[in-house]
Amino acid sequence: MSVFKLPWKEILKYTTVAFEMAKSVKESLGRHEPAPPRGQGPALSEVVARLSTVERGAADQAELLAKLASHLETLSSALRAVSIRIAIAMGLALAALLIALAGLFIR
Numbered sequence: 001m002s003v004f005k006l007p008w009k010e011i012l013k014y015t016t017v018a019f020e021m022a023k024s025v026k027e028s029l030g031r032h033e034p035a036p037p038r039g040q041g042p043a044l045s046e047v048v049a050r051l052s053t054v055e056r057g058a059a060d061q062a063e064l065l066a067k068l069a070s071h072l073e074t075l076s077s078a079l080r081a082v083s084i085r086i087a088i089a090m091g092l093a094l095a096a097l098l099i100a101l102a103g104l105f106i107r
Contacts, residue, residue: 018071021064028057 042050 018064018068021060021067025057025061025064028053028060
């Protein structure tokens with residue numbers, strides 16, 4: 001991959017994955033288990049099941065964050081390359097302006 005090209009195909013390819021993973025995390029956070037009746041605590045198996053659900057959710061979120069960090073790193077390096085190209089273009093434009101102004105006043 002060239003430093004000066006934005007990988008738009010790669011960026012757009014992963015947006016759907018990010019949206020799907022965010023939707024699944026949102027749905028998992030939206031699910032609520034009915035509370036046990038008062039005076040009766042949850043059984044140990046229920047606690048273990050809830051804890052394993054929380055651990056799976058945390059693992060999914062960690063995976064999502066790792067993927068997003070990787071994609072943000074790629075995007076930031078591409079944007080850094082674009083900013084370098086813009087600085088070079090501005091310098092060339094300024095040089096062209098100075099040459100044009102010099103050409104007007106030399107006549």
